Amino acid sequence: MDDNAAQSGGGRRTRGEGRGAAARRASRSGGGAGPSMPYIRRKIGVYEVLDEEGLSIIERNADTVLEEVGIEFRDDAEALDMWKQAGADVKGQRVHFPKGLCRELLKTAPSEFTWHARNPERSVHIGGNATVFAPVYGPPFVRDLDGTRRYATIEDFRNFVKLAYMAPSIHSSGGTVCEPVDIPVNKRHLDMVYSHIKYSDKPFMGSVTAPERAEDSVAMAKLVFGEEFVENNCVMLNLINANSPMVFDETMLGAAKVYARHNQASVLSPFILSGAMSPVTVAGTLTQILAEVLAGAAFTQLVRPGAPVLFGTFAASISMQSGAPTFGTPEPSLVSYGAAQLARRLGLPFRTGGSLCASKIPDAQAAHESANTLNTTLLAGTNFVLHAAGWLEGGLVSSYEKFMIDQDQLGMMQKMAMGVDLTEDGQAMDAIREVGPGSHYLGCAHTQANFQTAFYRSALADNNSFEQWEIEGSKRIEERANALCRNWLDNYEAPPLDPTIDEALLAFIAQRKDSMPDAFT
């Protein structure tokens, strides 16, 4: 777990280039976006909503679910055979777990690990007091800078990777930042993984939509990091959703097996819309989440003991009037806080939250829902935050403007996580003595010495007078976000990539694309 070395730029990850150049690039990265910030090491505590008794009730209930109800593994016989050999009671595809089996298996899972980037300066720590932000994952649509809602393309994909690369408080370029639907579905994972490698040097996620696509992701990672390095280190996080309630399907299990075998991390995430995929109550939802994570995460340890795995939770509810998903409401926040506690007790890194919303546009609804989710995410002590920027319309849309607004908020969370400075300078007694009653602090020595770093500076908030704001066109924040986004994309500079690696990647992609016909479903 040499995260300190990774943090300080030690090691050499990208074949063919030395660390000096990488370090210099890191320090000037981001074009007009400002200096990049390392992942968060939280100095503030976590907020908890369950006491020992509550946690025990949920843990006991989850054990009961695992034993009595069981979890379905809709795989070929392999997964079921593995469970039989491990001592589970397998009936058809339903696996019943003797009490304690999953927890016992999970003892080999690391509680913390390093997620390596091709630029070692960008490697991040997963677990403990670390928090890592990654962009939205999955939308088939975008809302573009001309205000049009349309299907996403590979150009949009590249743009969001570039933006995530430039955003100072985003620490990973993510995974499926949008679905490039202009590329055949059986080939697009190649372009997606390539885009992450080519246009960013932050850590990225692998493809999970089929086992062979997971294998392709691993193969491409090996071209970048080297074969041996990949087999011994985590270079990809991979989103493995449970098909809640209480099912893992063949696709997800197939991908999980590939990644675990290659020592890559699974983000084992029940995807929960409470009321539809879980009970309408917080405690019932937490029970089901824990049962699903215990079974799914333990499975990764059956595949390869020691493979990294995260306790994931995607928490939302449905409207009981319309059945539509809702976000940023109190119940999913309670679920996230509770799930984080359960993950800590299990000793697994935790994923939840982001900037989730149901709104169709980046208006105050989107912002309230996103802010409620994001504040919860930070204070819960979340280690990996998917969907931290760009999510709109229940995850159907990647929005450029929302991405910019969200990344600004992520900067605020990053500052918040630093907590209260209690050094002598932080105490500021000299300032209070110098200024005294009835004066002001604007020009005092302490203010002069600290004003540049004192407060988080938003590039998007308008704090001017009404009159000044009016003179400047009475703009909404999304108009300023639009302009800033165009500015960033105009100023984007790609991080260097060794041409021999680039050629090897392109050759691999060409060979793989030639090997199969296009498929669009």
Added chain:
Amino acid sequence: MDDNAAQSGGGRRTRGEGRGAAARRASRSGGGAGPSMPYIRRKIGVYEVLDEEGLSIIERNADTVLEEVGIEFRDDAEALDMWKQAGADVKGQRVHFPKGLCRELLKTAPSEFTWHARNPERSVHIGGNATVFAPVYGPPFVRDLDGTRRYATIEDFRNFVKLAYMAPSIHSSGGTVCEPVDIPVNKRHLDMVYSHIKYSDKPFMGSVTAPERAEDSVAMAKLVFGEEFVENNCVMLNLINANSPMVFDETMLGAAKVYARHNQASVLSPFILSGAMSPVTVAGTLTQILAEVLAGAAFTQLVRPGAPVLFGTFAASISMQSGAPTFGTPEPSLVSYGAAQLARRLGLPFRTGGSLCASKIPDAQAAHESANTLNTTLLAGTNFVLHAAGWLEGGLVSSYEKFMIDQDQLGMMQKMAMGVDLTEDGQAMDAIREVGPGSHYLGCAHTQANFQTAFYRSALADNNSFEQWEIEGSKRIEERANALCRNWLDNYEAPPLDPTIDEALLAFIAQRKDSMPDAFT
């Protein structure tokens, strides 16, 4: 402190009407706004950012400020004489406090008390695990339902009182919900207090802009509650700002003296824009806030031992580029969390937060800033939340649309504060057993039994599909808020007021208005 009796409708507060009628009205209150909710009794814990060592450092530093730097009391000789007699070291208007003096004086201040409404069903508890929401306070402008930004009028004032009365999760109709600038400055307090009594039966705040206006507020309260009741119970909270740094001015001291003498509560609030009125650091700001509150709150106990007083904190920063106030940023959140801890250690109820923002319109900037402030407010364990709804443009504007959006968010906070239900029904094991793997919970018995109360229902969030939203006009949330606001105002029904009380109030106002010439500055 018979808050339980108040909560359950015990006692008889409004002269001339019985409690049965009041109870019936309370249950159907709010017109189209849904049933009114009682003030919050938090079942969730508080979030804290300072450990014991950090708290001790700040407390020690505040003691040093009080002793060495001192606080100015810019009053006639009375306040300074009181401090001399209490053992302080008074030099001119500067008061230096021997260590421990303020804390000793504060031992007589109640840690919790009831704030009585004229309808006993609406009385609220201040302190402990109670949280009370009140609307925006102070703006001279409104942004009206036609989208115009203009000076506020008494009609606007009445409207905001009506909306606060109707809003289910607002527990007080507040104080200066906007400045009715169409009424002479020396008379408008009479119309403001009357509006609170006439158009709402929730607890309200008194005037603090001059000692005689405070006296008028007390006199009007006595016409409603009876003379003896007022002298023995709190019927008004009153906002007493420190003139930071480290000054209390004559106006505020004058009002504080009036209210304390009549046993009414002071919300003793340093009004802090960090970087201008306090140091640029969180710890330095907390030190100054604690020193100011200790001096100001102790002063109320010199006036009348036992008079209720709150530890207030208005936390914001300034932009170090432009000097403009900023809101919803991380540093004021840390200040609020820390100040809440200091208040608990001092045994005083705590006021901070709200839905603060700098944005000129209810866009995503306004929402992010407000949500960051409001989430902090709730988790800090704040007892009295001024500016909980309607605040726009740094407090210069009361916005109808923002009020509606905010009050919806207050409902979410209220639900959040209920925490996790761990009853057998909450655990939902029957539901998990009934549904099992691969099915859904939409129709199961547990969902059927709980769906009506399971999740917070927003009246403003649009969770529909994109297509449905488009059919309905592609509306932003503020358009829906506008329509809902018009609906509420159309459906407003005044709570009954005993005609003899009403006549007495009107006669008092007429007599007072006749006694002085109009003044507009």
